[in-house]
Amino acid sequence: MFEAQTFEEIMDRMLSRISADIDTREGSVIYNALAPAAAELAKSYIWLDTVLELVFSDTAQGEFLDRRAAEAGIERTAATKAVRAGEFTSGVKIPAGSRFFVDNLYFQYTADGTLECETAGEAGNANISGQNLLSLDTIPGLQKAIVKEILIPGREEEDDNNLRERYFTRVRREAVSANKEHYKQWAEEVDGVGKAKVFPLWKGDGTVKIVVTDAKLEPASDILITKVGDYIDPEPxxxxxxxxxxxFVTVESAEWKEIEISASVLPEINSSIDQVKDEIEAGVLNLFKKMAFEDNVIRLSQINNIVYNSPSVSDYSDIKINGLAENLVLDDIEIPKLRQVTIVEQTR
Structure with a gap:
């Protein structure tokens, strides 16, 4: 809005008000006297532009978006802690609150028999399954303590884009009066839930099924499903x-759909087939992450684009998804999981 209010433009306007019989050339006394004020005014206009950007919800960022969202009763979702399973010496009673250490991470044993990471965010999702835990408390008889699989993934603090999307949903009244969007909102409010999909009247009047993923957009654990059910409908x-x-609400986990991608590829000179495979795998994994509960069709054209844009690929042909050269339609509760990428190297 104030882009035209530059130092030069302001100086020109100020100097135009000076009597014609006074020297206003650059370096003159009057020019040098006005220049600092013009520079400060130009800076003020820059700040005014910035302030306008921070006022409106579609461009606000950080704490300013927080304040805008708070007007609609919405708060930024804080980082959540990972919850993992543990394996301990059989028959040993471990007091709730007991602390364990592994790989620079501290965990607390909870009343429900799980391990909660003390560090919020994705740190607790580290690949540490099977490692031995060091007990920081004296627990009689404890000889074995092993950290196991992730039950509820940790999640970082909500970013601006997600907060803005939730704000728009609220103010546009898309989620009201227990409609589909409202159930989706409730499910995704639960710590550890990534995305949710709602199926109304799935078993007759009054029934609602909610299918959820965890924060990593993978199938949810039983403990997470229970948390969602207890939050939305603890007593049916x-x-x-x-x-x-x-x-009457039923909560279920999303299900994996294993996907195999195959292609015949001619690598670039000085590129190996392993480089080609790694690039294609990375592209497909990124595509599948974006698709989870957003799109249920894996299109052949999408895989073609990934292969075509891979830096190590010179030419390619015969791309297939699960052995077929056609689009693959997922069921409503399925999320894609890459099983393997098979690359056949073409000869020059």
């Missing part, structure tokens, strides 16, 4: 949770 049909009276 009684209206004790978020769901209204008469609504």
């Amino acid at each position: 049909g009684q209206g004790e949770g978020q769901a209204p009276i008469g609504a």
Whole structure:
């Protein structure tokens, strides 16, 4: 809005008000006297432009977006802690709150028998399954303590784009009165949930099915499914949770759909077939992450684009998804999982 208010433009306007019989050339006394003020005014206009960007929700960032969202009763989702399973000496009672250490991470044993990472965010999602835990407390009889699989992945603090999307959903009243979007909102409010999909009337009047992924956009664990159910409908049909009276909610996990990609490829000179495979795998994994519960069709054209744009690929042909040269349609509750990429090297 104020892009035209540059130092030069301001100086020209100021100097035009000076009497014609006074020297206003650059370096003159009057020019040098006005220049600092013009520079400060130009800087003020830059700040005014910035302030306008921070006022409106579609361009606000950081704490300014937080304040805008707070007007609609929405708060940025804080980072959540990873919850993992543990394996301990059989028959040994471990007090809740007992602390363990592994790979620069501290975990607390919880009342439900799981291990909660003390560090919020994705740190607790580290690849440490099977490693021995060091007990920081004296626990009689404890000889074995091993950290196991992730039950609820940790998640970083909500970014601006997600917060802005939730804000727009609220102010545009897309999620109201227990409609589909409202159930989706409730499910995704639960710590550890990534995305949710809602199926109304799936078993008759008053029934609602919610299928969820975890924060890593992978199938949810039983403990996470229970958390979602307890938050939305702890006593079916009684209206004790978020769901209204008469609504019977079923929560299920998304399911993997294993995908195999194959192609015949001619690598670039000085590029190996392993480089080609790594680049294609990375591209497909990124595509699948974006698709989870957003698009249920894996298009052959998308795989073609990934192969075509791989730096190590000179030419290619015969691209297939699960052995077929056609699009693959996923079921509504499925999320794609890359099983393998098979590359056949063409000869020059």
